[in-house]
Amino acid sequence: MVEIRQKIEDVNKTIQDAANKKGHDPSNINLIAVTKTVDMHKIEKAIECGVTDIGENKVQELLEKYDHLKDKVKWHMIGHLQKNKVKYIVDKVDLIHSLDSYELALEINKRAKKIDRKVSCLLQVNVSNETTKFGVKSHEAVDLMYVLDKLTHVKIKGLMTMAPYVKDKEDTRKYFKSLKELSKEISKHKLQNIEMEYLSMGMSNDFDIAIEEGANLVRVGSAIFGKR
Numbered sequence: 001m002v003e004i005r006q007k008i009e010d011v012n013k014t015i016q017d018a019a020n021k022k023g024h025d026p027s028n029i030n031l032i033a034v035t036k037t038v039d040m041h042k043i044e045k046a047i048e049c050g051v052t053d054i055g056e057n058k059v060q061e062l063l064e065k066y067d068h069l070k071d072k073v074k075w076h077m078i079g080h081l082q083k084n085k086v087k088y089i090v091d092k093v094d095l096i097h098s099l100d101s102y103e104l105a106l107e108i109n110k111r112a113k114k115i116d117r118k119v120s121c122l123l124q125v126n127v128s129n130e131t132t133k134f135g136v137k138s139h140e141a142v143d144l145m146y147v148l149d150k151l152t153h154v155k156i157k158g159l160m161t162m163a164p165y166v167k168d169k170e171d172t173r174k175y176f177k178s179l180k181e182l183s184k185e186i187s188k189h190k191l192q193n194i195e196m197e198y199l200s201m202g203m204s205n206d207f208d209i210a211i212e213e214g215a216n217l218v219r220v221g222s223a224i225f226g227k228r
Contacts, residue, residue: 004042005049007224011207012050015218018211029211032076034203034221036061040068042225047072055097055219059085066092078160078200078219080134083107091115097160097200097217100124100134102147105154112153119153122160122200125182127175133162138182142189149191158198159183160217169206176201176213183214 011031019026032055035043043054043065054069056062057079066075074094081089081098089096090111099105099121112119123144126135136144141159148156161179163172183196202210204223211218 003226004045004224007226008046008049008051011220011223014208015211018208022212024211024214029216029218032078032200032217032219033224034078034219035065035225036079036221038221038225040065043069046224051224053094055221059088062092063088076219086111090119091117094120095157095198096121097219098122098124098134099154099156100136102144105148105151109151109154117153118155120155120157122158122198123148123156124160125179127161127178127182128164130164135161138178141182142186145186145189145191145194149193151193154193156194158196158200158217159186160200162203163201163206163210165205169209172206173209173213176210176215180214 015029016026019029030053032053033046033051034055036057053074053076055076055078075092076095076097077089077093078097081096081104083104086107090108108119123141124135125138125141126133127138159179159182163175166172179199179201183199187196198217199215200217201215202218204220207218207220
């Protein structure tokens with residue numbers, strides 16, 4: 001498993017270089033290792049090598065891995081979340097990246113209230129307006145924040161997006177820049193229960209560009225574990 005150690009070192013070096021290039025503090029950027037379909041042995045090795053945060057796309061897979069790892073790591077739900085699955089993870093995840101509708105927020109709020117927990121979430125924004133991607137449209141985000149602000153057991157901590165997959169990663173920059181601008185716009189409204197602490201953007205193929213444009217959560221899978 002020397003390979004995983006080396007890949008994590010390479011990813012961390014890229015994070016540092018991208019942050020330094022734009023004058024950002026590298027220590028403020030959090031690496032989330034995406035473990036979709038990755039076996040437990042490799043995940044445990046990654047944890048040995050310093051990974052502290054795990055991102056999962058599917059509820060079932062998160063639950064299976066949670067049974068093994070419990071609170072050894074922080075858990076991030078990064079994939080599309082169906083309302084009927086919320087009850088299974090609401091007591092386990094540290095951050096839900098994929099809040100993409102008011103209806104989902106209501107369900108999270110209801111389930112969180114039952115266990116007296118305030119659940120941290122990011123609003124997923126479809127900045128590229130791709131029909132294949134989940135997320136609210138950019139122009140809907142501010143109005144939605146005013147409604148989300150009233151929920152007692154959901155805490156909005158920032159925004160998440162997925163850029164289109166393109167041959168030249170430089171072409172993703174405009175999407176990351178757009179999300180950063182949106183977070184600034186939302187901050188101006190000074191809503192009590194809404195924070196723009198996190199920008200979750202950038203994956204294995206473009207996380208350096210995302211960091212340059214303000215990402216402080218990057219979701220990296222294949223650059224650590226290889227293509228799957």
